[in-house]
Amino acid sequence: MKRLKYIILIFVVFLSASHIFAQSKSELEKKKNKTQQDINYTNKLLKETQKTQKESYNNLLLINKNIELRRSIINDISYEIKLINGKIADIELIISIMEEDLENLKTHYANMIRVAWKNTNKYNNIMFILASEDFNQAYLRLKYMQQLANYRNKQFKAITALTDILAIQKTKLTDLKNKNNNLLTEQRNEERTLKNDQVKQESTIKKLKAQESDLKKKLQQQQKQMADLQREIERIIREEAKRNTNVTTGKFELTPEAKLVGTNFEKNKGKLPWPVERGVIVSGFGKQKHPVLANIEIDNRGIDISTTVGASIRAVFDGDVKQVLAMPGMQNVVIIMHGEYMSVYSHLETVLVSKGDKVLAKQVIGKVYTDKTENKTILHFEVWKSTAAVNPTYWLSK
Incomplete structure (x- = not known):
């Protein structure tokens, strides 16, 4: 019975681990579903950009995004397979121990029944009690027979319970192996699709390299436009600093209301709504290599979100509209x-x-612009703290 207690202890630990496994699996499934939705949406945007005959830079950005998302799904599948393999190994160990213990229980029970049957042939239970020398001995013999019957009954119940548990674990094992096989098939399919995306990527880069002079010209224009926007933002920052400087102390001081808004904004880091209801980030924050032009680095002060034609732009938090600008190449800008x-x-x-x-959080502040020559609909979004641009992806909800 010590062995059986050991089995039960392992089984309790196993059930605890199963709960953690179920949580991890659920989180992975949720993440995979979200990534797949993003891939479907990116493919929808790709179809829009491919309406033009000319290969576009935006087309490449969307293909790159698809590749990034596809790799994420493959990594998630690999991790899920690893979790399931660990679970399979645990169940196989439990089954092995259970089968050994069940065999021991059955052997012990069979021996006990054989002994009982042999003894029954020699004399029956009543004669065994009646042959007692006195009342005390008869009582003890009766108790012994009851205990023996109870023990046999417990052994039988233990065998039955262990057999049932074993059957459940074997069913779980079969289900997990089937799930593992399905995941391996899914992984192979995703890897094939990834290779196709990579072929499209190489083909698009090759075509875009033939337009290198145009790309460099556009990049220079974009850099000038971004520099103009940055100068405007810095001008607003200086104005705000001047307006909020305490005349007596000469120190920068926000109003109590502005302090509260700023504090609440900071508390919502990672929870802010997206500035568009649906979109994918095609160009991230900070310094990065140009995907086509060699030895060229881009420094993005924000993020570029590709979205659908006519999408509404929303404020990410409560605040005051500080400036509305019309800027060449940037169309309209709201700060x-x-x-x-x-x-x-x-x-x-x-x-x-x-x-x-x-304005309030999620309030619509305008509609996004669509460049009809390239069929691209991209919102450029930035977040600043005091005098420095910060990575907006850390602030938006996942």
Whole structure:
């Protein structure tokens, strides 16, 4: 019975581990589903960009995004397979121990029944009790027979229970192996699709390299436009600093309301709504290599979000509209203050707010612009804290 207790202890630990496994598996499934949705959406955007005959830079960005998302799914599948393999090994160990213990229980029970049967032939139970020398001995013999019967009954129940548990574990093992095989098939399919995407990527880069002079010209224009936007943002920052400087102390001080808004904005890091209801990030924050031009580095002060034609642009948090600008190449730009933080929305076709307006989180502030020559619909979005641009992906909800 010590062995059986050992089995039960392992089984309790196993059930605890099963709960953790179920949580991890659920989180992976949720993440995989979200990634697959992003891939489907990116493919939808790709179809829009491919309506033009000319190969576009935006087309390459979307293909790159697809590859990034596809790799993420493959990694998630690999991790899920690893989890399941660990679970399979645990169940196989439990089954092995259980089978050994069950065999021992059956052998012991069979021996006990054989002994009982042999003894029954020699004399029956009543004669065994009646042959007692006195009442005390008869009582003890009766108790012994009851205990023996109870022990046999417990052994039988233990065998039955262990057999049932074993059958359940074997079913679980079969289910897990089937799931593992399905995941391996899914992984192979994703890897094939990834290779196809990589072929498209190479083909697109090759075609774009034939347009290298145009790409360099466009990049220079974009860099000038971004520099103009940055100068405007820095001008607003200086104005805010001047307006909020305490005349007596000469120190920068926000109003109590602005401080509260800024504090609340910071508390919502990683929880802010996206500036578009649906979109994918095609160009991230910070310094990065140009995907086509060799030895060229891009320094992005924000993120570029590809979205659908006519998508609404939303404020990511409560705040005050500090500026509405029309800038060459950036179309319309809306800048919103959130205490010491600032959010910037560029490439708006129409604007629904004015300078000085108070806005709420998720309030629509305009519509995104679509470049019809390249069929691209991209919002450029920035977040600033005081005088420095910060990575917006850390602030938006996942």
